[in-house]
Amino acid sequence: MNAVAIMYVNDHLESLRAEAQQRRVASLAERRSLRDRIASVASGLRRTLGFEATGRTVPTLKNYPYGG
Numbered sequence: 001m002n003a004v005a006i007m008y009v010n011d012h013l014e015s016l017r018a019e020a021q022q023r024r025v026a027s028l029a030e031r032r033s034l035r036d037r038i039a040s041v042a043s044g045l046r047r048t049l050g051f052e053a054t055g056r057t058v059p060t061l062k063n064y065p066y067g068g
Contacts, residue, residue: 032040
């Protein structure tokens with residue numbers, strides 16, 4: 001009987017966690033404007049692709065044994 005109770009409690013806790021996560025995501029989406037969300041996606045995409053405003057994307061070849 002104890003194992004069945006543990007399964008029910010774990011299932012209930014999982015549903016509560018999922019509901020809390022959905023509320024958290026919904027509240028974040030409501031607070032951020034469309035402009036902020038687009039800017040965030042664009043900066044994440046630039047970061048992923050390696051395009052950054054500062055610095056080079058290709059390392060310099062100082063002390064490279066086969067370079068000139």
